[in-house]
Amino acid sequence: MSAVRRRLSAPVAALAAVAALAAAAPAPGDGGAEILRRDTAAVHRAGAVGVAAVLDTPSGTAAARAGEADLRTGAPMRTDAHYRAGSTVKTFVATVALQLVGEGRLALDDTVDRWLPGVVSGHGNDGRRITVRQLLQHTSGVPGYTGIREVFPAGYSARGYYENRFRHYTAEELVAAAVGRPPNSEPGVAYRYSNTNYVLIAMIIERVTGHPWRTEVHDRVIRPLGLTGTTLPGDHPYLPAPYSHGYHTYAEDGRRVDTTVFNSTAADASGDLVTTPYDVNRFFRALITGRLLRPAELDEMRRAVPIPDEPGRRAGLGLETTPLSCGGFYWHHGGNALGYSSENGVTTDGRRAVTVSTNSFDESGTGRQEQADQAVKALIDHALCGRDG
Numbered sequence: 001m002s003a004v005r006r007r008l009s010a011p012v013a014a015l016a017a018v019a020a021l022a023a024a025a026p027a028p029g030d031g032g033a034e035i036l037r038r039d040t041a042a043v044h045r046a047g048a049v050g051v052a053a054v055l056d057t058p059s060g061t062a063a064a065r066a067g068e069a070d071l072r073t074g075a076p077m078r079t080d081a082h083y084r085a086g087s088t089v090k091t092f093v094a095t096v097a098l099q100l101v102g103e104g105r106l107a108l109d110d111t112v113d114r115w116l117p118g119v120v121s122g123h124g125n126d127g128r129r130i131t132v133r134q135l136l137q138h139t140s141g142v143p144g145y146t147g148i149r150e151v152f153p154a155g156y157s158a159r160g161y162y163e164n165r166f167r168h169y170t171a172e173e174l175v176a177a178a179v180g181r182p183p184n185s186e187p188g189v190a191y192r193y194s195n196t197n198y199v200l201i202a203m204i205i206e207r208v209t210g211h212p213w214r215t216e217v218h219d220r221v222i223r224p225l226g227l228t229g230t231t232l233p234g235d236h237p238y239l240p241a242p243y244s245h246g247y248h249t250y251a252e253d254g255r256r257v258d259t260t261v262f263n264s265t266a267a268d269a270s271g272d273l274v275t276t277p278y279d280v281n282r283f284f285r286a287l288i289t290g291r292l293l294r295p296a297e298l299d300e301m302r303r304a305v306p307i308p309d310e311p312g313r314r315a316g317l318g319l320e321t322t323p324l325s326c327g328g329f330y331w332h333h334g335g336n337a338l339g340y341s342s343e344n345g346v347t348t349d350g351r352r353a354v355t356v357s358t359n360s361f362d363e364s365g366t367g368r369q370e371q372a373d374q375a376v377k378a379l380i381d382h383a384l385c386g387r388d389g
Contacts, residue, residue, distance in 0.1 A: 032055065032057070032059075032062055032383070032386045033062040033064070035382055035383075035386070036053055036055055036062050036063075036064045036379070036382075036383060037064040039053070039064075039375070039378060039379035039382055039383075040052075040053045040064035040065065040066045040356075040379065041064075041066045042375045042378070042379070043066065043356065043358065043372055043375040043376055043379060044066035044067040045375075046368070046371040046372040046374070046375040047360070047362060047368035047369065047371055047372045048067060048341075048358035048359070048360050048372045048375075049067055049068055049071065049247050049358070049359050049360040050065070050066070050067035050068050050069050050076075050077035050244055050358065050359045050360070051064075051065065051066045051067055051077060051356065051357070051358050052064075052065045052077050052078065052079045052081060052083075052244070052277055052356070052357045052358075053065070053079070053277065053354065053355070053356045053357075053379060053383075054079055054277035054278055054281055054354065054355055055281075055352070055353070055354045055383045056281045056282075056285065056352065056353045056354070057351065057352045057386070058351055061278075063079040063277075064079070065077040065078060065079050067359075069081055069242075069243075069244040069245060069359065070244075070245045071245065071247065071258075072245075072258075077244060077359070078242050078244070079277060079278075080229070080242060080276055080277075080278065081242050081243050081244040081276065081357070081359075082229060082239050082240050082241075082242065082243040082244070082274050082275065082276055083239075083243065083244050083246070083274070083275070083276070083340050083342065083357045083359060084239070084246060084262070084264065084271075084273070084274055084337035084338075084339075084340045085273040085274070085275045085280065085335045085337070085340070085342050085357075086267065086271040086273065086334075086335030086336045086337040086340065086342070087195075087270060087271050087333060087334065087335035087336070088273055088275070088280060088333050088334060088335040088342065088344065089198075089217075089232070089267075089269065089270070089271060089272060089273035089335070090198050090269075090270065090271075090318050090333055090335075091283075091284075091287070091318045091319060091333040092217050092221050092222075092273070092283070093198055093201055093202060093205070093213065093217060093269045093318065094136050094198075094201070094301065094317050094318025094319070095220075095221055095287060095292050095293060095301075095318065096205055096213070096216050096217055096220050096221065097132065097136060097201055097204070097205060097317075097318075098293055098297040098298075098300065098301055098317065099220055099292070099293065099297070100205065100208055100209070101297055101300070102293065102294045102296065102297045105208050105209075106132065106204070106208050107132065108131065108132050108133040108136075108300060108317075109131050109132070109133065110131065110132050111127060111128055111129070111130060111131055111132075112127035112128075112130045112131070112132070112135065112140075112200060112204070113127040113128040113130075115203075115204045115207045115208065116200065116203055116204060116207065119172075119175060119179075119200075119203070120142065120175070120179050120200070121179065122179055122180070123179060123180060123181060123182050123183075124182045124183050125141075125142060125143075125179040125182075125183050126187075129187045130142065130187045131187070131188075132201070132204065133300075133317065134187055134188055134197075135197040135198070135200050135201050135204075136197070136201060136317035136318055137191070137305060137315060137316065137317055138191050138192060138193050138194055138197055138315060139185075139187070139188050139189070139190065139191055139192070139305065140187055140188075140194070140197055141183035141184050141185040141186055141187050141189070141190070141192065142178060142179065142183060142184070142194050142196045142197055142200070143178045143179070143181040143182070143183060143184055143194060143196065144178060144193070144194035144195050144196050145174045145175070145177045145178040145195060145196050145199075146195050146270075148177055148178070148181070151173075151174070151177040152266060154167075154259075154262070154266065154338060155338065156250070156251075156252060157250055157252045157253070158250055158252075158253070158255050158257045161248070161257055161259055161262075161338065162257075164266075165237065165259070165261055165262050165263060166237060166263050167263055167265075167266065168235055168263060168265050169263075169265040169266050169268065170265070171199050171202065171203055171268050171269075172203075174196065174199050174268060175196060175199055175200060175203070178194075178196040179196075190308070191305055191306070191307055191308060191315055195267070195270035195271065196270070197270075198268075198269045198270040199268045199269055199270055201269060202268060202269030213269050214232040214234060214272075217232060218232065220292075221283070221292065225279075225282055225283060225286055225291075225292075226282075227275070227279040227282060227283060228279075229275055229276035229278065229279045230273070230274065230275040230276070230279045230283075231273075231274045231275075232272050232273060232274075233264055233272065233274055234263075234264065234265055234272060235263055235265055237261045237262055237263045237264075238261060239260060239274055240274070243260070244340075244357070244359040245258055245260045245339070245359060246258070246259045246260045246337065246338060246339020246340045246359050246360070246361075247259070247339050247359060247360040247361075248338045248339040248360070248361050248363075249360070249361070249362040249363060249364045250363060250364070251363040251364055251365055254364045254366075256360075256362075257339075258339070259338040259339035260339065262337070262338055264337070267337070271335060271337060273335070276357075277344075277355035277356070277357050278355075280342075280344050280355040281344070281346075281353040281354070281355050284331065284332070284344060284345075284346040284350075284353050285346055285350045285353045287346075288331055288346050288347075288348070288349075288350040289349075289350035300317060301316050301317045301318060301319055302316050302319060302331070303316055303317070304316040304319070304320075304321055307320070312329075316331075318333060319331050319332070319333055320332055320333055322345070322377075324381060324384055324385055325381050325385060326381075326385035328347075328348060329348070330345040330346060330347055330348070330380070330384050331345070331346050331348065332344050332345040332346065332380075336361050337361075338361070339359065339360060339361055340357070340358070340359055340360075340361060341358045341360065341361045341369070341372070341373075341376075342355065342356060342357045342358065343355075343356050343376050343377075343380060344356070344380075345380045345383070345384050346384075347384055352383065352384050352386070354379070354380055354383040354384060356376050356379055356380065358372065358376070360372075
């Protein structure tokens with residue numbers, strides 16, 4: 001999670017530029033590992049401090065790394081390093097919400113006010129008119145709290161980070177700050193990404209089940225899938241070993257700061273996730289192949305609407321799609337946190353999955369982050385367009 005939206009969408013011209021390589025990119029069994037190593041090195045050259053990439057296919061698993069996990073010691077990046085995956089947690093949370101729908105305990109057409117009466121009100125925000133589906137699909141119109149500097153100062157300056165890195169946030173204060181602003185749109189009218197949507201979904205999960213959202217995600221997703229490298233740390237600000245340090249370059253002064261230590265209650269259910277590339281691949285393959293949701297709920301999750309200004313891209317319920325240069329598209333939900341940027345992808349049949357983790361995020365406006373994002377996009381396109389050996 002960061003103050004800005006992920007910027008990994010590729011324009012049509014960029015997709016065309018990688019199409020020739022992507023169409024012929026082989027799988028691990030027939031040389032795909034070398035392509036993965038080449039593309040991982042390209043992400044590092046584009047500006048990422050360190051890069052780890054893991055590709056799973058029916059032929060096996062390939063992994064590649066480049067750059068450094070710790071600039072102070074010079075320790076190299078590791079493919080099993082823990083990192084903050086930010087908004088990727090939204091897919092985990094959406095999965096739990098849809099499991100509750102399948103159990104008949106929640107409905108996608110339920111209003112926010114049914115479960116959280118009076119929580120979304122004032123300044124034109126009205127929880128009586130906003131549904132669970134709209135929260136999950138970012139069509140609720142509820143403003144995002146990360147865009148409010150005084151609420152999330154760590155996202156805007158080095159000083160804000162150092163003064164707030166151990167700060168505890170409650171879901172209620174994040175939502176209250178957001179609804180203190182006018183809505184982005186009328187409910188159901190337009191797609192507008194907002195981290196507040198998933199804080200509200202988590203509050204609803206807690207109201208329905210009587211348990212904290214982290215408990216429900218752990219018991220329903222993390223533990224059953226054996227995601228031993230995945231945690232929802234909350235107030236615990238340190239990462240488990242092995243981990244990559246995170247380096248965030250602030251737009252305000254261009255200063256690069258080690259932001260590894262952070263209390264991620266600032267993200268709540270919109271971005272509180274520590275994981276590894278191996279676990280992310282396992283999760284998305286299990287999800288898309290129906291291990292976590294019944295067919296009806298998985299169909300609802302994949303019912304997607306266009307993402308404005310990003311041709312070809314669409315948003316489902318906690319999932320997004322991006323076109324592949326070799327035809328078709330893939331499912332994914334990337335994320336960024338202070339000092340971390342990551343993306344993933346799984347083919348529609350679940351046979352191929354790739355996750356790319358980088359331990360830097362640059363908001364200085366120099367274009368380095370955009371270059372790194374496009375290199376990640378090309379890596380994913382190559383990996384998912386490869387042939388199965």
